[in-house]
Every structure is written in C-alpha cells, then in structure tokens.
Amino acid sequence: MEKNITAPLIGSEIKELKSGDYVYITGTIYTARDAAHKRMYEALEKGEKLPIDLENNVIYYMGPSPAREGRPIGSAGPTTASRMDKYAPKMLDLGLKGMIGKGKRSEEVKSAIVRNNAVYFAAVGGAGALLSKSIKKSEVIAYDDLGTEAVRKLEVENFPAIVVIDSKGNNLYEMVLQSC
Amino acid sequence: MREIDVKTVTENIKEMCIEANHFLSDDMKECLTNAVESEKSELGKKVLNSLEENLKIAREDMIPICQDTGMAVIFIKIGQDVHFTGGNLEEAINEGVRRGYIDGFLRKSVVNDPLIRENTKDNTPAIIHYEIVNGDKVTITMAPKGFGSENMSRIFMLKPADGIEGVKNAVLTAVKDAGPNACPPMVIGVGIGGDFEKCAILAKKALTRNVSVHSDIPYVKELEIELLKKINQLSIGPGGLGGTNTAFAVNIETYPTHIAGLPVGINICCHVNRHVTREL
Numbered sequence: 249m250e251k252n253i254t255a256p257l258i259g260s261e262i263k264e265l266k267s268g269d270y271v272y273i274t275g276t277i278y279t280a281r282d283a284a285h286k287r288m289y290e291a292l293e294k295g296e297k298l299p300i301d302l303e304n305n306v307i308y309y310m311g312p313s314p315a316r317e318g319r320p321i322g323s324a325g326p327t328t329a330s331r332m333d334k335y336a337p338k339m340l341d342l343g344l345k346g347m348i349g350k351g352k353r354s355e356e357v358k359s360a361i362v363r364n365n366a367v368y369f370a371a372v373g374g375a376g377a378l379l380s381k382s383i384k385k386s387e388v389i390a391y392d393d394l395g396t397e398a399v400r401k402l403e404v405e406n407f408p409a410i411v412v413i414d415s416k417g418n419n420l421y422e423m424v425l426q427s428c
Numbered sequence: 429m430r431e432i433d434v435k436t437v438t439e440n441i442k443e444m445c446i447e448a449n450h451f452l453s454d455d456m457k458e459c460l461t462n463a464v465e466s467e468k469s470e471l472g473k474k475v476l477n478s479l480e481e482n483l484k485i486a487r488e489d490m491i492p493i494c495q496d497t498g499m500a501v502i503f504i505k506i507g508q509d510v511h512f513t514g515g516n517l518e519e520a521i522n523e524g525v526r527r528g529y530i531d532g533f534l535r536k537s538v539v540n541d542p543l544i545r546e547n548t549k550d551n552t553p554a555i556i557h558y559e560i561v562n563g564d565k566v567t568i569t570m571a572p573k574g575f576g577s578e579n580m581s582r583i584f585m586l587k588p589a590d591g592i593e594g595v596k597n598a599v600l601t602a603v604k605d606a607g608p609n610a611c612p613p614m615v616i617g618v619g620i621g622g623d624f625e626k627c628a629i630l631a632k633k634a635l636t637r638n639v640s641v642h643s644d645i646p647y648v649k650e651l652e653i654e655l656l657k658k659i660n661q662l663s664i665g666p667g668g669l670g671g672t673n674t675a676f677a678v679n680i681e682t683y684p685t686h687i688a689g690l691p692v693g694i695n696i697c698c699h700v701n702r703h704v705t706r707e708l
Contacts (some may be wrong), residue, residue, distance in 0.1 A: 268471070283545070305506035313495045313535040322533055323486075323495035327611050336571050349667070350576070372475050372667050373611035374700045377491035378482040386642070395537050395547050396495075409521060410471070410669060424663060424670030426633045 255404070256304035257345040262367050265411045267418040271369065272406040277306040277348070281327050283397040284390070285335040292338065299390030299399055302339055306346035311396035313376070316392070321386040321402075323376030329368070333357050340364045348409055352421060362417040368417040369409035370420075382407040430564035431511050432479040432708060434520035437568070440706055441524025444570035445500060448702040449492045452483055454469030455640045456615075456701055458678035463613060465665070472671025476613075479666070479699060490533075494700045497534040500525045500554040501632065507563035518556065528648040537575070557629060569636050571703040577614065577696045580606035581617035583628055592647075595620060595692055596655060603659050603675065604695040608668020611698030615639060616659070616678045619693040621685040627693035630681040635695055636703040639677035652678045666699075676701075 249268075253261055255275035265271070278300050280288065288298050293338075309329050313322030329349030336347065337360035345366045350373040353361075361368060371379055385403035392398050412420045460480055486493040493694045502521055512520075529536055529551035538552065539545040555573075582605075584598040599618060606614065619630025642649040655678040665671025676699065685691060 251615065267656065270471070270474070273434065287498040309579045311535065311537075313492045313497055316490065316533050322535070323492040323497075325495050326498070328579065330609065350611065352607060370481075370608070370669070372478050373608075374494045374574075374698050376495040377477050377486040377493060378478055380491055381485065395549065396549075398535070410667075411671075420670075421668055424665060424668075 250280070252406070255306045255346065257306060257367070258304070259365055260414050261340050262345060262365055265414050267411050267414045267420040267423060269411040271307070271411060273409060274405050274407070277308050277402050277404055279308045279310045279400040279402060280329055281309050281311050281397050283394045285332050286401050287391055288336045289338065303343035304345050304346055305343075307339070307344060308402065309347065313396070315386070321380050321383050322416050324380040325376030326371040326373055329353055336360065340366050348371060350372035350412070353413060358413055358417055358419065361413050362415065365415045367411060367415055368413040370412045371409045429509055429511050431513050432566060433514040433670055434512050434517055436708060437517065437520045437542045437566070438524040438527070440708065441502070441521055441570060442528040442531065443705045444568065444706060445525060445528025445534065445572065448570055448572050448704040449497045449532065449534055450486050450490055452493060452700065452702065455638045456676070457483065459613070459639055461525050463673040463676065467666065467673050467683060469665055469671035469672055471669050472666040472673060475666035476673065483598065485686060493678040493702070494698070495535055496537060496574035496576060497529070498574045498641070498672060498702070499538060500551060501571045501573050502554050502556045503559070503569040503571070503633065503636065503638065504556065504665045505559045505561045505567040507565045508560050509564035510566055521556055525554045526552050532652055535634060566708040567705065569703055569705040574698060574700070577606070577610040577698045580610045581631070582697045583624065583694070584692045585624070586692055588688070588690050590690055592651065594690065595651070596658070596694045599655050599678070599694055600658060602696065604662060606696050610696045611700070612664055612675065613666055613673045613699045614667055614675045615701040616655070616675055617695040617697065618678060618680040620680060620682045620690070622683040622691060623686070623689070624691060625681055626679050627691040629697065630683055631693035631695035634679035634681045635697050635701055639679065639701070643680055648680050648682060652680050
C-alpha cells in the first residue's frame with residue numbers, strides 16, 4: 249500500500265504502517281551513521297546531552313557525497329543499518345521513532361522497535377542520485393569534523409521508503425524468504 | 429623500451445574515478461533492463477525502475493550513482509618494456525585518486541588506520557594490484573568498491589573432498605547471508621584455487637569482467653549458469669524486498685592450487701558494479 253507520511257512521526261500513524269507499505273516521507277529528518285552514533289552513544293554514557301532531540305524523530309543512516317554548487321546535497325542513499333544495531337535500542341528507548349537504512353536488523357533492535365511503537369524503513373540502496381532529488385535542504389548541525397559522517401538536518405519532500413519492520417515486529421525481509 | 433610519464437597515469441586515473449562513479453558500463457545497464465522485463469514481484473519491479481531512473485539522473489546531472497563512491501581499487505598491467513619517468517608510479521596513482529575524488533565531488537570514505545579511524549579526506553590510499561606482462565602497453569582498470577557489499581564477502585578454505593558441491597554451498601551461503609545488505613541484484617565474483625589471498629584477488633578481478641561473457645572453461649561456464657539460477661531462486665529479490673532477480677551474474681576465475689586445499693573467495697558486489705579500463 250502507498251502512503252504519505254510526515255516527519256517527525258506521529259504515534260497513531262506509526263501503528264497504521266505495515267511491513268511492505270511504500271511510503272513517501274515529507275518533513276524533517278536527521279542523518280547519522282557509524283561515527284556519529286559512536287559519539288552520541290559515548291555522550292549518553294557520560295550523561296551529556298545529544299546534539300539532536302530524538303523524540304518522535306527519524307534518523308537516516310546516510311553519509312552523502314559532496315554537493316556540487318547550487319545543490320543541497322550530493323548522492324544520498326542509505327547505508328547498511330546493522331552497523332548501528334549496537335546503538336539503536338538505546339536511541340529508540342529515548343524516543344527515536346523511525347530509522348531509514350538498508351539491510352537486516354538484530355533481534356534486539358526489533359524488540360526495541362516493538363516496545364517503543366517505532367518503525368524501520370528501507371530506502372533503495374544504490375539509488376543515491378535519485379534519492380538526492382527528494383532532499384530539499386541539508387545542514388550540518390553537529391560533529392562537522394566527521395565530514396560525510398557529520399549529523400545533518402534534512403528537509404525532505406516525498407522521500408520514498410519501504411516499511412521493513414513495522415511496530416508489531418513484522419519483518420518484510422523474513423516474510424519474502426518464507427513465502428518461497 | 430617505451431617511456432611513459434607518470435603524469436599521464438595520474439591524469440587517466442583521475443578521469444577514470446569520475447567516469448566509473450557516474451556512468452555504469454553497457455553490460456551492467458543491459459542486465460538491469462532485462463531484469464525490469466523479467467521481474468515477477470511488483471515491489472521488485474518498482475525497485476528496478478528506481479535503479480534505472482537513478483542511472484539516468486546520475487549521468488545527466490553528474491551525481492554519483494551511489495553515495496558510497498568506494499575505496500579505489502586499481503588493477504594495473506605493466507608491459508615489461510615500459511619505463512616510467514617523472515616520479516614514483518604508486519604516488520602518481522594515488523595522486524590520480526586524490527584529484528578524482530576531490531575534483532569529481534566524490535565521497536571520501538577512507539580512514540588512515542583501521543582502529544584509530546581518522547578520515548584521510550582525499551580517499552587515498554588506493555588498493556593497487558600490479559601485474560607485469562609482455563609488451564610496452566599499460567592497462568589500468570579502476571574499480572571503486574563500496575563496502576555495503578564488500579562487508580558481505582567471504583573466504584572459505586574448503587577441503588579437496590568438498591569438491592564442486594562444496595563450492596556451490598559456499599557461494600549460496602555467502603549470498604544468503606548477504607541478503608538485503610549487499611544491495612541486490614548483486615554481481616558475484618568468485619575465485620577458486622590459488623591460496624588464501626590469491627582466491628580473494630581472483631574474486632575481485634572476476635567482478636571487473638564483462639557480465640555478459642562467461643568463462644571459456646566449459647565446466648566453469650556451467651557452474652556460473654547453475655549458480656546464477658540457484659541464487660535467483662532464493663527469492664531475496666531487488667533490494668532484498670522479494671523477487672526473482674537476486675543476482676545479475678556469477679563471474680568465476682580459477683587458478684592452480686595445492687594438493688591439500690580448495691580455497692574459495694567470494695567477493696560480492698551490489699548492482700552498481702563499477703569499473704573502467706583504459707590502455708596507455
């Protein structure tokens with residue numbers, strides 16, 4: 249089913265999302281990948297404040313290529329989500345509601361998705377040029393020294409993604425393998 | 429003896445880095461077109477259509493096909509009658525990578541130390557494989573390799589008794605484990621034989637072979653065809669979201685090996701299997 253949704257996410261809308269749904273996301277999302285997650289995780293362990301408010305927000309696991317002049321961003325497709333599995337449950341428990349990436353997640357992440365009424369989306373891996381067209385604005389808001397791995401605030405319009413793990417814990421990747 | 433100024437190498441490598449990251453080879457594009465036709469899953473077809481559109485945007489707007497513009501892998505065949513002048517060859521290759529990645533707006537994805545992890549900010553150093561051949565030509569293949577798929581690659585040190593069935597199981601295991609992580613439809617490079625590192629290099633080299641050309645060894649060709657069929661029956665599908673196109677091709681290279689061993693290297697590549705070759 250195709251759906252238009254807004255970010256930050258709304259709890260009641262998350263409940264309606266089902267594995268296999270094709271969604272178009274409009275609103276504000278944040279990027280963070282390996283190095284930014286490690287830094288945020290260490291900040292939390294030290295009791296420091298995070299550079300972004302996680303409440304109801306979506307993190308896109310993505311590190312773009314540099315933008316050419318006059319463009320908001322370069323190529324901007326998803327990276328493999330499982331590398332963030334170590335950090336994701338804690339972020340979900342702190343209010344994160346959505347993650348966009350590609351590839352499998354751990355059981356711990358799936359459990360954290362279910363207990364927090366959250367959702368894991370996949371964007372099409374290797375379609376960074378196409379996906380960049382849905383990103384209208386990009387601003388580095390933290391960890392600038394990390395280059396492509398800095399935390400960015402993105403304004404997206406009709407950003408295409410597929411619901412892989414829904415709030416009930418259904419997992420599209422597992423469903424397609426069982427159906428054969 | 430033919431003299432080649434290393435500046436020529438730098439200039440060519442620079443251009444090849446930019447070309448490889450924006451324009452996919454014709455054989456790969458043809459695979460994608462065929463997959464769009466044959467795909468049985470509706471969602472799978474939608475993913476494949478997105479990939480075709482992505483290639484069009486990449487070449488028309490000069491946006492890299494994938495944001496992971498890879499680590500620069502260079503295969504360089506040097507004729508033994510060539511004499512390089514004007515500097516050090518390896519430095520010239522890395523200078524080409526540096527200029528290509530900076531001037532071409534490509535992502536810098538290399539860290540200086542595997543554990544300290546500071547970005548080198550120019551995507552150097554490259555991974556360079558040298559080969560000395562007859563003649564006075566230099567052939568360079570530049571293959572940017574992304575790590576979503578690289579991370580799913582494997583080496584199996586099989587026993588001779590495992591035989592061809594063992595090889596098939598190894599490849600299918602690697603592909604199943606890779607699943608959606610490796611951005612299917614994948615291209616599977618396989619190196620059989622040699623030793624621990626040789627099978628891995630063969631597997632990487634296999635990825636640079638035209639995907640519409642099979643091995644000229646009859647049993648290897650049959651193995652390529654059979655494995656591709658079996659992989660596409662796994663129903664992983666485009667993006668791992670289900671479907672009949674899980675891989676575009678299985679390219680296998682072989683090499684003599686030891687009486688006690690059967691090494692198998694499996695280098696997995698995503699649908700953006702990038703490589704450009706030039707002869708100097």
